[in-house]
Amino acid sequence: xxxxxxxxxxxxxxxxxxxxxxxxxxxxxxxxxxxxxxxxxxxxxxxxxxxxxxxxxxxxxxxxxxxxxxxxxxxxxxxxxxxxxxxxxxxxxxxxxxxxxxxxxxxxxxxxxxxxxxxxxxxxxxxxxxxxxxxxxxxxxxxxxxxxxxxxxxxxxxxxxxxxxxxxxxxxxxxxxxxxxxxxxxxxxxxxxxxxxxxxxxxxxxxxxxxxxxxxxxxxxxxxxxxxxxxxxxxxxxxxxxxxxxxxxxxxxxxxxxxxxxxxxxxxxxxxxxxxxxxxxxxxxxxxxxxxxxxxxxxxxxxxxxxxxxxxxxxxxxxxxxxxxxxxxxxxxxxxxxxxxxxxxxxxxxxxxxxxxxxxxxxxxxxxxxxxxxxxxxxxxxx
Amino acid sequence: xxxxxxxxxxxxxxxxxxxxxxxxxxxxxxxxxxxxxxxxxxxxxxxxxxxxxxxxxxxxxxxxxxxxxxxxxxxxxxxxxxxxxxxxxxxxxxxxxxxxxxxxxxxxxxxxxxxxxxxxxxxxxxxxxxxxxxxxxxxxxxxxxxxxxxxxxxxxxxxxxxxxxxxxxxxxxxxxxxxxxxxxxxxxxxxxxxxxxxxxx
Numbered sequence: 001x002x003x004x005x006x007x008x009x010x011x012x013x014x015x016x017x018x019x020x021x022x023x024x025x026x027x028x029x030x031x032x033x034x035x036x037x038x039x040x041x042x043x044x045x046x047x048x049x050x051x052x053x054x055x056x057x058x059x060x061x062x063x064x065x066x067x068x069x070x071x072x073x074x075x076x077x078x079x080x081x082x083x084x085x086x087x088x089x090x091x092x093x094x095x096x097x098x099x100x101x102x103x104x105x106x107x108x109x110x111x112x113x114x115x116x117x118x119x120x121x122x123x124x125x126x127x128x129x130x131x132x133x134x135x136x137x138x139x140x141x142x143x144x145x146x147x148x149x150x151x152x153x154x155x156x157x158x159x160x161x162x163x164x165x166x167x168x169x170x171x172x173x174x175x176x177x178x179x180x181x182x183x184x185x186x187x188x189x190x191x192x193x194x195x196x197x198x199x200x201x202x203x204x205x206x207x208x209x210x211x212x213x214x215x216x217x218x219x220x221x222x223x224x225x226x227x228x229x230x231x232x233x234x235x236x237x238x239x240x241x242x243x244x245x246x247x248x249x250x251x252x253x254x255x256x257x258x259x260x261x262x263x264x265x266x267x268x269x270x271x272x273x274x275x276x277x278x279x280x281x282x283x284x285x286x287x288x289x290x291x292x293x294x295x296x297x298x299x300x301x302x303x304x305x306x307x308x309x310x311x312x313x314x315x316x317x318x319x320x321x322x323x324x325x326x327x328x329x330x331x332x333x334x335x336x337x338x339x340x341x342x343x344x345x346x347x348x349x350x351x352x353x354x355x356x357x358x359x360x361x362x363x364x365x366x367x368x369x370x371x372x373x374x375x376x377x378x379x380x381x382x383x
Numbered sequence: 384x385x386x387x388x389x390x391x392x393x394x395x396x397x398x399x400x401x402x403x404x405x406x407x408x409x410x411x412x413x414x415x416x417x418x419x420x421x422x423x424x425x426x427x428x429x430x431x432x433x434x435x436x437x438x439x440x441x442x443x444x445x446x447x448x449x450x451x452x453x454x455x456x457x458x459x460x461x462x463x464x465x466x467x468x469x470x471x472x473x474x475x476x477x478x479x480x481x482x483x484x485x486x487x488x489x490x491x492x493x494x495x496x497x498x499x500x501x502x503x504x505x506x507x508x509x510x511x512x513x514x515x516x517x518x519x520x521x522x523x524x525x526x527x528x529x530x531x532x533x534x535x536x537x538x539x540x541x542x543x544x545x546x547x548x549x550x551x552x553x554x555x556x557x558x559x560x561x562x563x564x565x566x567x568x569x570x571x572x573x574x575x576x577x578x579x580x581x582x583x584x
Contacts, residue, residue: 048454050470054492058484079458079470081480149459175459177452180430189431 004038015064020197066228075341096215123212125164145193317349400442468494541575
C-alpha cells in the first residue's frame with residue numbers, strides 16, 4: 001500500500017503571509033515535495049493574520065503557516081471563538097529582528113558618544129532610557145510596532161524592553177501589518193518595530209532603519225512559525241496530515257543546505273510570494289543581518305532556521321515551548337487568570353503525531369548532500 | 384470627539400464605518416442601508432490614519448473587507464481602549480459559529496462597540512453578507528469564465544496541432560481527443576494539455 005492511495009484529501013488550500021519564513025511552504029510547492037508525497041497544494045497569500053486565522057477556523061483554508069502563539073490564542077478564544085487548532089510541525093525559528101528608525105538611532109549615537117556603542121550589537125534597550133525620559137517630559141512616548149497581538153514579535157519586543165530596564169508603561173506598542181511597517185517607520189508614525197524578513201532588510205536598504213537585535217539575541221531557538229490546522233481536520237484526515245508533515249519536513253531540511261538558500265531567495269521574489277527584490281530577501285536567508293546603510297552587516301549564522309541538520313528534533317513541536325508562550329501571554333494580560341483553553345498545551349503542540357509520522361516515513365526522505373539534492377521518483381510505501 | 388448636540392436626530396442613528404477600497408462595492412452596500420436609520424461613513428484609508436478615523440467618528444460598528452491588511456490593527460484595538468471596537472465574534476454566542484462562518488465566506492467582517500443594540504447590528508450584518516456575497520459570486524464567476532476561456536484555447540491549440548501534424552480533419556482531431564479523454568477518465572482540457580506538452584518536446 002502506498003501513502004498516496006490513502007490520502008483522504010489530496011487537494012489542499014494552505015494560507016501563508018508573504019514573509020521570508022514562508023519559505024518551507026514555497027519550497028515544498030516549487031521543488032515538488034508536496035507532489036512527491038501525493039498532495040496537490042494551492043498556496044493562498046493572506047493580507048492579515050486575523051483573516052488567516054478566521055479562514056482556518058471556518059474551513060476556507062485547510063491549514064496555514066501560523067504564528068506560534070496563534071493556536072494557543074484560538075484555544076482561549078482571544079478575539080475569536082474558542083477553537084481547537086493544533087500545530088503538528090514547527091516551520092521556523094530565529095527570523096525576527098528589531099529595527100529602530102534612523103532618526104532614533106542617530107539620537108542614541110549622540111547621547112552615547114563617549115561609549116563604544118558600535119561593539120554593542122546586539123543593542124540593549126537600555127540605550128533608549130534617555131530618549132524615553134526626554135519624551136516623558138514632553139508628554140509623549142516611543143512608539144514601537146509589532147505585527148499581531150499574539151505573536152512572538154510582540155512578546156520578544158516586551159522581553160527586550162524589560163531586559164534593558166525600560167518600563168512598559170513608558171512606551172506604546174501598536175499593531176501594524178508587516179507590509180505597512182516600513183511605510184509607517186518612514187512616515188515617522190512609529191520609532192521602531194519587531195518584524196520578520198524581508199522588512200528589516202528593506203528598512204536598512206532604504207536607509208530609514210537600523211537593525212540592532214535579532215530574535216536570536218532575545219529568545220534563541222524559539223519556534224516562531226508553525227503549521228496550524230483544525231483538530232477536527234487532523235482527526236478526519238490523518239494520512240493527509242502525515243503527507244503534509246513529511247512534505248514540509250523535507251522542505252525544511254532542503255532549506256538547511258546553504259547552497260539551496262539562494263535558490264529559495266530567488267523563488268520567494270515571485271509576485272505570488274513576496275513580490276520583492278532579491279536584494280531584500282537574500283541576506284537574512286544567508287546568515288547576514290544588515291544593520292545600517294553605512295555600517296557592515298552582522299553575521300548571524302542561524303538567522304531564519306528551518307530545521308536542524310541531521311537532527312529532526314528541530315521540527316518537532318514541544319510542550320515546553322508552548323508553556324513558555326502561555327506564560328508570556330498571561331504576563332501581558334492576554335490570557336486572563338482562571339481562563340481555560342479548549343485544548344491543553346500538550347494537545348496543541350502535538351509531538352506524538354509528529355513522532356508517529358516520522359517513525360513511519362522518515363526513511364523515505366531523500367538524503368541530502370551539500371552539493372544539492374536530487375528528488376527521488378520512487379513510490380512511497382508504508383513500512 | 385463625540386458630538387454634544389443632543390437635539391440632533393442623528394444621535395439615534397447607528398454609526399457605521401465602512402472600510403473598503405473598492406468604491407463600487409462600498410456604494411452598493413451603502414445604498415442598501417436605510418439612511419434614516421444609519422449614519423454611514425466610508426473610508427479607504429489604511430494604517431495609522433484609519434485609527435485616527437475611528438477615533439474621530441467613534442462608530443458603533445465597523446464593517447471591513449476581510450482581505451484588508453488593516454484587520455490585525457482593528458483586532459488589537461479592544462486591548463488598547465475599553466470603548467474601542469471589539470471583533471464581532473466577541474459578541475456572538477458559541478452557537479453563532481455559523482454567522483461568523485457566513486461572514487468570513489462572504490468576504491466581510493465586523494467590529495462592534497460595546498453599547499450598541501445587537502439586533503440593530505444584525506440587520507447591518509445581513510445587508511453586508513448579502514451585498515458582499517453577491518460580489519464574491521461575481522468574482523468567482525469571472526474566475527470560472529477566465530478558466531473556461533483558457534481551457535477552450537488549450538483545446539483549440541491541441542486540435543490544431545493534431546490537424547497539422549497528424550493530417551486529421553478538424554472533426555477527427557476533436558473526436559480522437561474526446562476518445563482519449565473518455566478512455567483515460569480525464570477532462571478534454573487535460574488531454575489537450577498533455578498533447579501540447581508532448582508537442583513541445
